[in-house]
Amino acid sequence: MTMISLTPLEVWIRNKIEIGLSTPDRSFQDALNNYHLQRLKNVINYARQKSQFYAHHLALVPEEPLNTLADMSQLPFTMPSDLSDNPWHFLTVHQEDITRIVTLRTSGSTGKPKRIFFTQEDLELTIDFFAIGMSTFVKPGQRVLILLPGDQPDSVGELLARGLKRIKVDSFAHGPVRDIKTAIDKIVSLEIDSLVGIPTQVLTLARSREGAVLKKGMIKNVLLSTDYVPQSIIKSLEEIWGCSVFNHYGMTEMGLGGGVECDAHNGYHLREADLYFEVINPETGEIIDDGSSGEIVFTTLTRKGMPLIRYRTGDIARFIREPCPCGTVLRRMERVRGRWDGRVFLGMGQTITLPEMDEALFSVPWLLNYRVTMTNHNERILLGIEVYADSDHSHQGPEVTRVLRDIPQISKAIERKSLELGPVQFREDDWFTTGVAKRGIIVNERG
Ligand SMILES: [Zn+2]
Incomplete structure (x- = not known):
């Protein structure tokens, strides 16, 4: 049996909140709760005083709203639409103090992009988290290929490279995969042993014909980020490469990094020095504290340029109540299961999500990627x-059809004739041009 190492996030957070390594777990936990409470009070005051949005948004909130962490439930949520409506109103510093602006195109029909602002200090905290998060699985001397956008200064790939440099790991920026052979050649020629990338892109490298040159054992670790991660992709990468696969959870609004799995590979430990996480009932807005699933909401604790208070991510997950096998007292969040607004309705109260389809379809061992379109046509979904x-x-289209039919919601919808499967269409090219765009089920209202 191999030993499961303690997540490096624990030591990192103990240092950040100045609680020594020898302080017992119980007191560490109390100190962390207290740190969160104090920081939350500060950020509420700071945001109210400095940001035009929060001055208005929190106008009805009492002067000292928090006595305990549970009082967070009294504060209003910040919605993604608030960010696209008027991002500049979130600023708490002068425009000239902003070093980096990330523009996020929203998939909704309104089309107004979200803008997220970072100061130099904000980016520094991200680099610091990346360094500690990566130290979970890469050691000095290892060589990492970064398959995330990295050509702009302060882009995610570039910040990650700076974090890796601090822990003496060599990294090479490649950017999202656009051509399989180019990426594979780079892995071989640079003697890469670890990858950071987007789940479907890394899977494509492993499963493609060109990828066969990567013999088992060459790739030791993989960090999957930018999207939720299907279990079927993790299992497949472990089988093909004999590597360990780690999950990272984060979004730009969080300051890119949010949480990372430990050696136990069973849920993320969170960037709790910089972020305060809650899970809420997406319909009632109430805090869920019994470990059941809900929507992830976070508050920034250390963000200088653009604090966010109770920001609704739309991502579905839950806190795992059982202690982590790595031995930390830090909380653990189950892998994100997809998005609340990503459900597609199939009639009779049934829904389907892309993650559910991913689990089924990526279990087909030769499938590199896919795209699903649902079109309403004569009261049926095609x-x-x-x-x-x-x-x-x-010639293996029927295998894909069979796997789709085996998804319970799909088979029921076919049975009651509310859904029809179209023929499987094969494509060989054009898949990487979408870069890091979020995947989703494409829904057309009429055919
Ligand atoms: Zn752990």
Whole structure:
């Protein structure tokens, strides 16, 4: 049996809140709660005083709203639409103190982008978290290829590279995969042993014909980020490469990094020195504290340029109540299961999400990626599927159809004739041009 190492986040957080390593777990926990309470009070005051948005948004909140952490439930949420409506009103510093602006295109029909602002200090905290998070699985001397956007200064890939440098790990920026062979050649020529990338892109490298040159054991660790991560992709990478796969959870609004799995590979430990997390009932807004699933909400504790208070992520997860096998007292959040607004209704109260489809479809061992379209046509949903695979699999469409039919909601919808499966269409190219765009089920209202 191998030892499961303690998450490095514990020591990092103990240092940040100035609680020594020898302080017993119980007191550490109390100190962390107290740190959160004090920081939350500060951020509420700071945001109210400095940001035009929060001055208005928190106008009805009492002067000293928090006695305990549970009192957070008294504060209003910040919605993603608030960020796209008027991002500049969130600023708490002068415009010239902003070093980096990230523009996020929203998938909604309004089309107004969200803008997230960072000061130099804000970016520094992200680099610091990246360094500590990566130290979970890479050691000095290892060589990492970063398959995330990294050509702009202060982009996620570039900040990650700076974090890795601090822990003496060599890293190489590649950017999202656009051509399989180029990426594979780089892995070989640079003697890469670890990858950081987008789940479906890394899977494509492992499963593609060109990827066969990467023998088992060459890639030791993989960090998957930017999207929720299907278990079927993790399992497949572990089998093909014999590597360890770690999950990172984060979004730009969080300051890119949010949490990372430990050696136990069972849920993230969170960036609790910089962020305060809650799980809420997405319908009632109440805090869920019994470990059941809900929407992740976070508050920034250390953000200088643009604090966010109770920001609704739309992501679904839960806190795991059982202690982590790595031995930390830090909380653990189960892997994100998808998005609340990502559900597609199939009639009769049934829904389906992309993560549910991912689990099924990525279990097909030759499938590299796919795209699902649902079109309402004569009171029926027509489910169209395009599959990306090497050409020698183009006769295996029926396998994809079978896997789709085996998804319980789909089979029920087919049975009651409210859904019809279209033919499987094969494609070989054009899949990487979307870069890091979030995947989703494409819904057309009429056919
Ligand atoms: Zn752990």
